[in-house]
Amino acid sequence: MNDQHSGKFPHLDCAECERRLQDYLDGGLAKPESMQIFLHVRECARCAAELKRLEDLVALLEALPAHEPPRDFDARVLAAVPYASYRAMARLRRARVPVFLEADRLPAWIRSPAVRYGGLAAAAVAAAAAVTDLAPAGVLAIAAVGLVPEAATLLQGLGRRVALAVGQPRNGA
Amino acid sequence: MFDRRADLKTIRRCKLGEEDAFQEILARYRAPIYNLCWRMTRNDEDARDLAQEIFIKTFTLLDRFDEQFAFSSWLFRIATNHCIDHLRRHRLRFLSVERDGGGDDEEAEMQIAAVGPEPDVELERREALERLEEVIGELPPHYRVITLLRHDQQLSYEEIAESLRLPLGTVKARIHRARNMIQQLLAARKYDI
Numbered sequence A: 001m002n003d004q005h006s007g008k009f010p011h012l013d014c015a016e017c018e019r020r021l022q023d024y025l026d027g028g029l030a031k032p033e034s035m036q037i038f039l040h041v042r043e044c045a046r047c048a049a050e051l052k053r054l055e056d057l058v059a060l061l062e063a064l065p066a067h068e069p070p071r072d073f074d075a076r077v078l079a080a081v082p083y084a085s086y087r088a089m090a091r092l093r094r095a096r097v098p099v100f101l102e103a104d105r106l107p108a109w110i111r112s113p114a115v116r117y118g119g120l121a122a123a124a125v126a127a128a129a130a131v132t133d134l135a136p137a138g139v140l141a142i143a144a145v146g147l148v149p150e151a152a153t154l155l156q157g158l159g160r161r162v163a164l165a166v167g168q169p170r171n172g173a
Numbered sequence B: 001m002f003d004r005r006a007d008l009k010t011i012r013r014c015k016l017g018e019e020d021a022f023q024e025i026l027a028r029y030r031a032p033i034y035n036l037c038w039r040m041t042r043n044d045e046d047a048r049d050l051a052q053e054i055f056i057k058t059f060t061l062l063d064r065f066d067e068q069f070a071f072s073s074w075l076f077r078i079a080t081n082h083c084i085d086h087l088r089r090h091r092l093r094f095l096s097v098e099r100d101g102g103g104d105d106e107e108a109e110m111q112i113a114a115v116g117p118e119p120d121v122e123l124e125r126r127e128a129l130e131r132l133e134e135v136i137g138e139l140p141p142h143y144r145v146i147t148l149l150r151h152d153q154q155l156s157y158e159e160i161a162e163s164l165r166l167p168l169g170t171v172k173a174r175i176h177r178a179r180n181m182i183q184q185l186l187a188a189r190k191y192d193i
């Protein structure tokens, strides 16, 4: 359009300014570009007026009065919600894996790596002792107890995988 | 603008069939969705019906909600599509209502002006808002809805892009275009904002 200011601001004429004005308004321009517009608008009355018009429009758009929904709005919606089928589906979802196979059914301390690896180490030491000098039954008991956390975690994980494979396939969103 | 985490928690409770959870979603979104519908149709009855249908649709399709997106985006997407479908289906009726309604609006405006000892500035501003609503009602539906999502619902460009599954550039271009159209429509009616 009118480029009368292109001499003063060689990088930005009115047409270019107008093209970027909306991005400028939205704060979507990089700093140097934003500065160019700022400077151009300060000198150019026409583009300044255009910016003002846009700013006023946005301010007005954001001040549109709210309309109140009627008081009995919720009733019809809530009456149509299929609660029963959600509850039924929730039960099905839960039934896919038997409760004792849910990950958090095992106490956290049993699942903790420290307990599991500590137990394994204790079991290995005790087993070694038992093999070398035919130790009393107590040493074998230590080995057995040491194996418990790892075995429990392993069994539960295995059980979950089997249950999921046998049950219905995972449904996507 | 909307709390994505809180929404997800509530939606998971909805999926368990907890009645309170549906009420919570309504409390959060009743007003925004109703207002969107009102401005799309400019009519109390249609707005109520559309907004209720949108919630019913949303609440019966919860199993299809993909948790990697914000619930608000999904809801606004359903709302947008529903409103635009409605306008398409009722285009003829809609146009005639618009035309019939014109005279009444003007009369109502004049009555308000006659009764109210309102200060000029306040009155002018209210008239400007009324004209703006009127002009927004004339934008093509896709431009209308995107303008409302941005400026009435105050969604970010990114949220709008997610809601409408449009590239960010398209969203920006449409909003810019819509603002230009609004200015042209206001100018064509010799309205000054």
Ligand SMILES: [Zn+2]
Pocket: A005, A013, A014, A017, A040, A044, A045, A046, A047, A048
């Ligand atoms: Zn200029």
